[in-house]
Amino acid sequence: MNQVEMKSFEKNLTLWVLVCMVIGVLIGKFIPQIPTFLGQFEFYNVSIPTxxxxxIMIYPMMLKIDFNSVKNIGKNPKGLYITWLVNWVIKPLTMYLIAYLFFNIIYSSFLSPQLASEYVAGAVLLxxxxCTAMVFVWSKLTRGNSAYTLVQVATNDLILLVAYVPIVSFLLKMGNITIPWETLLLSIVLFIVIPLLMSMITRRYIISNKGIDYLDRKFIPAFDKYTTLGLLLTLIIIFSFQGNHIINQPLNILLIAVPLIIQTLFIFGITFAIAYKVNLPYSIxxxxxxxxxxxxxxLAVAVAISLFGLSSGATLTTVVGVLVEVPVMLLLVRFANSQQHHFRKEG
Structure with a gap:
């Protein structure tokens, strides 16, 4: 796949994502042997194939990070402050309020109180x-500062270790909630620590032996097609595991999707607006x-399964979160890129 083909492919990525979702659902419904086989390769609820x-997606993106530039992030900490405020104060609270409004009030004639409660729980877990892993994809598609994104995600992960349980417990009034800590810690190691170390070692070796120009112009671009294909194959696997749930409960899927989409658009809008108001460069x-x-x-899917069971409303909600997130995020990527001229350039 050459550069022209790659650009055309990425331009129609939303369509390809939807196609992969459909393929995954059909595989789960009509060829369940495939997800059953892949499901054997799990460690503490974390899928090894996924x-x-x-x-494949994260490693090439981290290769682009000039780790010497990470130390300069302290000169512009506003992006970190916004990330922490939105992710740990605004987002959990608004997710709970929007979910409660829809599932307990607007949908009260469609849902039983028990099912509504489970849906709210799943929304709060989300x-x-x-985000830890996929955010590197969104940062790449919006031409973000990869070093700054890394620090934003890494600090979020550290906060996640101590804040996730208290926040979820407070919002759901479940003080005795238990979190599969092995899953949480393993996810951070797998999705951040390992690819980061691999990229640091690779980057240092190639620069020392071939130079920075070879790294930027030949080595990293060679991964472009694999990065996109990795995203599409990931979606096929995820939805192959949930094919029956999605096909058997189409109305409930729609009911759950509406508040999750509203929440996603609202949080992006308020974060993007705050970033503009404080004069952050577009790349941040x-x-x-x-x-x-x-x-x-x-993590949300794994915790929902652990707390409520595979067939619960909470688990279904987290799965719908996956269903709606990728297409919506791709639309937000397009919108953000169209607004780039309103922001100052990094410098």
Whole structure:
């Protein structure tokens, strides 16, 4: 796939994402042997095949990071402050309020109180888990500052370790909630620590032996097609596991999707607006909005299964979160890029 073909492919990425979702659902429904086989390769609820595909996406993006530039982030900490405020104060609270409004009030004639409560729980599990892996994809598509994005995600992960349980417990009034800490810690190691170390070692070796020009012009571009294909294959695997749920409950899927989409658009809008008001450069403002709008769905799904069971309304809600997030985030990427001229350039 040459550069022209790659640009055309990325331009129609939303369509390809939807196609992969449909393929995944059909596989789960009509060829369940495939997800059953892949489901054997899990460690503490973390899918090994999905992890490998995420590495294919994350590793090339981290190769672009000039780690010497990370130390300069302290000169412009506003992006970090916005990320922390949105992800740990605004987002969990608004997710709960929007979910409660829809599931307990607007949908009261459609849903039983028990099911509505489970849907709210699943929404909160999503809202309190900021994105870790996929955000590097969104940062790349919005031409974000990769070093700054790394620090935003890394600090979010550190906060996640201590804040996730109290926030979820407070919002759901479940003080005795238990979180699969092995899943949480393993996810951070797999999606951040390992690809980061691999990229640091590779970058240092190639620069020392071939030079920075070879790294930027030949080595990193060679991964472009694999990064996009990794995203599409990841979606096929995720939706192959949930094919029956999606096909058997189409109306409930729609009911759940509406508040989740509203929440995603609202959080992106408020984050992007704040970033503009405080005069952040676009390369930081766009990833800020993407981090706020997207969720750590791998963790949310795993926690929902652990707390409520595979067939619960909470688990279904987290899966719908995956269903709506990627197409919506791709639309937000396009919108953000169209607004780039309103922001100052980094410098």
């Amino acid at each position: 992890t490998i595909l995420l590495w 809202g309190a888990a900021p 403002a766009a990833p800020c909005g993407m981090i706020g709008a997207s969720n750590f769905f791998e």
